[in-house]
Amino acid sequence: xxxxETKKGPWTEQEDVQLxxxxxxxxxxxxDFIAKVSGLKRTGKSCRLRWVxxxxxxxxxxxxxxxxxxxxxxxxxxxxNRWSRIARKLPGRTDNEIKNYWRTHMxxxxxxxxxxxxxxxxSSSFSxxxxxREFTPVTENNRSFYDTGGRNVLANNIDKxxxxxxxxEIWKDIELxxxxxxxxxxLMASPTWDFCLDSFLWPMDIEGQSKMVLPISDNFNSLxxxxxxxxx
DNA sequence: AAGTGGGTCAACCGCAACTGC
DNA sequence: AGCAGTTGCGGTTGACCCACT
Numbered sequence: 001x002x003x004x005e006t007k008k009g010p011w012t013e014q015e016d017v018q019l020x021x022x023x024x025x026x027x028x029x030x031x032d033f034i035a036k037v038s039g040l041k042r043t044g045k046s047c048r049l050r051w052v053x054x055x056x057x058x059x060x061x062x063x064x065x066x067x068x069x070x071x072x073x074x075x076x077x078x079x080x081n082r083w084s085r086i087a088r089k090l091p092g093r094t095d096n097e098i099k100n101y102w103r104t105h106m107x108x109x110x111x112x113x114x115x116x117x118x119x120x121x122x123s124s125s126f127s128x129x130x131x132x133r134e135f136t137p138v139t140e141n142n143r144s145f146y147d148t149g150g151r152n153v154l155a156n157n158i159d160k161x162x163x164x165x166x167x168x169e170i171w172k173d174i175e176l177x178x179x180x181x182x183x184x185x186x187l188m189a190s191p192t193w194d195f196c197l198d199s200f201l202w203p204m205d206i207e208g209q210s211k212m213v214l215p216i217s218d219n220f221n222s223l224x225x226x227x228x229x230x231x232x
Numbered sequence: 233a234a235g236t237g238g239g240t241c242a243a244c245c246g247c248a249a250c251t252g253c
Numbered sequence: 254a255g256c257a258g259t260t261g262c263g264g265t266t267g268a269c270c271c272a273c274t
Binding site for chain 1: 238240241242244
Binding site: 010029030031032033044045048052081082083084085095096099 | 258259260261262263264268
């Protein structure tokens with residue numbers, strides 16, 4: 001067993017480019033393989049985290065809208081610290097983001113609110129016995145951006161409790177709010193949104209500051225085997 | 233100007249669950 | 254069925270920034 005020293009700490013722009021390249025090439029599933037093949041001295045785990053929390057093109061960045069805040073508050077009351085589950089209900093938000101947000105903003109608000117009135121009074125639109133309803137925001141691949149595979153693939157399919165909550169009103173709220181904030185959301189897009197596999201170019205040539213050279217890993221030959229394996 | 237405290241965010245860790253052999 | 258490898262999740266930490274004193 002050859003021990004490869006793994007790098008930790010903040011990701012560099014170069015590493016991000018590398019990761020985006022290999023994820024576009026291999027898909028966002030086989031993280032360990034991506035970590036090895038890319039030549040990044042990162043663990044698969046670290047690669048996945050970086051992709052899910054920062055590089056994924058469907059990520060919405062910027063401040064939470066009031067509707068998202070409300071949704072987090074309500075879902076947290078319902079599910080507790082099930083951040084990934086909550087994240088699946090908020091298009092473009094990650095569990096990490098929501099978790100961080102909760103710690104700072106929402107916990108305060110929740111406590112304040114608790115003092116006045118419970119968010120789940122008898123008139124709440126939530127119901128344990130509401131009819132199941134498909135709600136999960138999906139990408140063009142018909143799966144949440146948040147779902148990069150693994151055990152969650154199965155969990156997403158069978159976890160019917162995800163849909164136990166009748167959230168029509170909340171969802172309408174989100175749709176309304178997103179209509180209103182569409183423009184600003186686009187402006188807040190992730191730095192990798194414009195990365196294009198066709199050109200392998202980053203839109204950063206402004207001021208000539210970034211001639212990104214993608215280092216092709218020594219392990220790149222492994223891709224040959226991988227592609228053969230995938231294409232049969 | 234320096235110190236301090238709170239907010240924000242990215243990243244790591246440990247554990248549990250899943251998958252494939 | 255059992256095991257090893259991989260992936261996902263939730264908790265936690267630490268760096269950075271900014272406002273305030």
